[in-house]
Amino acid sequence: MNNDKFDKMMSSYCNREVETFEFSEKKNPIKRISLIAAALVLVFLSVIILSPGKATSDSGENSFTLTASAAEVECSVEEIFNATPFIIEGENIQKICAYSKDGHTSIAFGATKNYNVTDKYQYKNSPPGSDVPDPLFVIPYIKDENGKLIKANLSTEIARQTPYTYVEIVDENKKPDSKHIPIICMPINENKEYLLPEKFSTKYNDTIVVEVTFANGEKQTKTATIVYEGSKMKFDTTP
Amino acid sequence: MKKPFDKYIAQYGLSLTKLCSSLCSNRYDAEDLYQSTWEKAMKKIKLYDADKPFEKWLFSICINTYRDNLKRFDRKKVLKFSSDEEQQRFLSSIPDFSFDKDEYIALHEAMSKLPSDLKEIIVLYYFRDYTLKELSEILGIPEGTAKSRLYKSRDILRKELNYE
Numbered sequence: 001m002n003n004d005k006f007d008k009m010m011s012s013y014c015n016r017e018v019e020t021f022e023f024s025e026k027k028n029p030i031k032r033i034s035l036i037a038a039a040l041v042l043v044f045l046s047v048i049i050l051s052p053g054k055a056t057s058d059s060g061e062n063s064f065t066l067t068a069s070a071a072e073v074e075c076s077v078e079e080i081f082n083a084t085p086f087i088i089e090g091e092n093i094q095k096i097c098a099y100s101k102d103g104h105t106s107i108a109f110g111a112t113k114n115y116n117v118t119d120k121y122q123y124k125n126s127p128p129g130s131d132v133p134d135p136l137f138v139i140p141y142i143k144d145e146n147g148k149l150i151k152a153n154l155s156t157e158i159a160r161q162t163p164y165t166y167v168e169i170v171d172e173n174k175k176p177d178s179k180h181i182p183i184i185c186m187p188i189n190e191n192k193e194y195l196l197p198e199k200f201s202t203k204y205n206d207t208i209v210v211e212v213t214f215a216n217g218e219k220q221t222k223t224a225t226i227v228y229e230g231s232k233m234k235f236d237t238t239p
Numbered sequence: 240m241k242k243p244f245d246k247y248i249a250q251y252g253l254s255l256t257k258l259c260s261s262l263c264s265n266r267y268d269a270e271d272l273y274q275s276t277w278e279k280a281m282k283k284i285k286l287y288d289a290d291k292p293f294e295k296w297l298f299s300i301c302i303n304t305y306r307d308n309l310k311r312f313d314r315k316k317v318l319k320f321s322s323d324e325e326q327q328r329f330l331s332s333i334p335d336f337s338f339d340k341d342e343y344i345a346l347h348e349a350m351s352k353l354p355s356d357l358k359e360i361i362v363l364y365y366f367r368d369y370t371l372k373e374l375s376e377i378l379g380i381p382e383g384t385a386k387s388r389l390y391k392s393r394d395i396l397r398k399e400l401n402y403e
Contacts, residue, residue: 006393006402007365009338013346014261014365016332020252021259021273 062214064090066222068235075231085235086183086208086224092215098183101207105226106186183208187228204228244281251294258298260332261362262305264351266325272308276301299377302359309355342400349399357392364389 067087088096098107187204204227211221227234255273263269279300280287287296329347330340350358359378363369369377375385396402 005338006397006400009342009346009400010361010365010396012333012337013343013350014362015257015334016260016329017334018253018256018260018332021256021270023248023252023274023277 062090062092062216062218062220064088064093064212064220064222066210066224068224070235072232072234075233085185085226085233086210088183088210088212090212090214093212096213097211099209101209101223102205104187104204104206104228105208106188107183107208183210185226185233187226187233244277244284247280247293247297248277251297254294255297255301258301258362258366261350261366262301262358264347266328272301272305275304275308279304295373295377298363299379302363302378305359306355345400346396349396352399353392353395357388357395360385360388361392361396 065088067089068085073085100107185208187206206226206228208224208226209221210223211219213219224235255276256269259269259272259276260266263272276297280297283300287293326344330343333343350362353361360374363374363377367373371382371385371389374389375382378385380388
């Protein structure tokens with residue numbers, strides 16, 4: 001084929017008619033500061049450490065559980081996206097934030113029909129206790145209703161997440177009635193790269209902090225620990 | 240700060256969207272890049288020399304942001320189109336559809352596989368018909384390097400697409 005045709009095709013490709021993306025500025029710094037402060041308090045107060053069992057709410061009519069799927073999971077490359085270490089279940093949940101305390105885990109929520117992941121730029125929020133705001137990861141997989149692994153529509157079905165940032169699941173217009181929200185965790189190294197199972201050569205410990213806000217504004221927090229070792233993801237009780 | 244930026248976004252939002260869409264293999268990365276570029280531009284606006292074209296300055300920031308996030312973008316090269324819908328969206332965005340759709344898909348995949356430094360230059364070259372001097376300024380590389388990269392990138396793509 002000749003140069004003209006190649007040039008014409010390249011020109012078409014680089015001048016595609018796309019809809020202008022929307023730009024949204026970062027959240028108010030004051031809110032970010034309060035989030036950081038809240039997170040520090042939450043970390044300080046976090047005493048419920050979970051692992052192969054269930055941790056339930058301490059008091060009140062609002063409650064949620066954070067359940068580990070198993071004591072440990074042996075992962076293959078194919079299975080790593082399928083691993084859902086933790087499940088959140090609860091009533092009257094309005095918002096969920098989760099983040100990796102130690103920065104060794106990229107977290108995402110597998111959303112359900114009744115939850116909308118918040119604005120696609122929500123993940124841009126400054127992470128609690130960190131000044132590293134850049135987004136790093138996308139996990140484009142979720143399970144469908146039959147448990148089959150599918151690529152997600154990221155803007156609506158799954159949140160994008162950094163190890164430091166939190167993700168919110170919020171539906172402003174209706175109170176979600178779903179009770180089952182999986183959390184997907186992916187190990188990452190100090191360079192913030194995914195560690196696929198064959199590369200779990202370095203042992204990483206991490207703490208996942210989950211904060212749930214209920215419809216009446218009450219907040220509850222639970223933590224869970226993960227150990228990445230060999231090709232296994234272990235859900236440890238040791239803080 | 241916000242008011243002048245609204246003007247910039249209104250004026251250059253579309254061109255930046257196009258650049259991001261050509262640099263990234265999928266829409267979500269492109270949106271991320273778009274967002275990050277404007278954020279950095281807002282932070283660095285004091286460094287902008289008003290005597291020079293804003294678009295080139297903005298594109299430089301975009302390229303640097305793209306480079307800063309290469310690990311993330313590179314990891315997903317293999318994903319190509321994440322769905323039939325995304326592929327259809329891509330095809331419908333082609334302004335001059337004078338070739339077979341499979342050729343455009345092959346081009347998109349070839350672009351996805353292109354090393355980032357080569358992709359940057361060929362995208363800018365065909366997007367704005369920049370001269371080598373302009374390309375070297377935007378990319379922050381010597382003119383000779385720009386020339387060799389442009390040649391190499393076109394050569395690779397032609398071979399990939401059997402355009403020799």
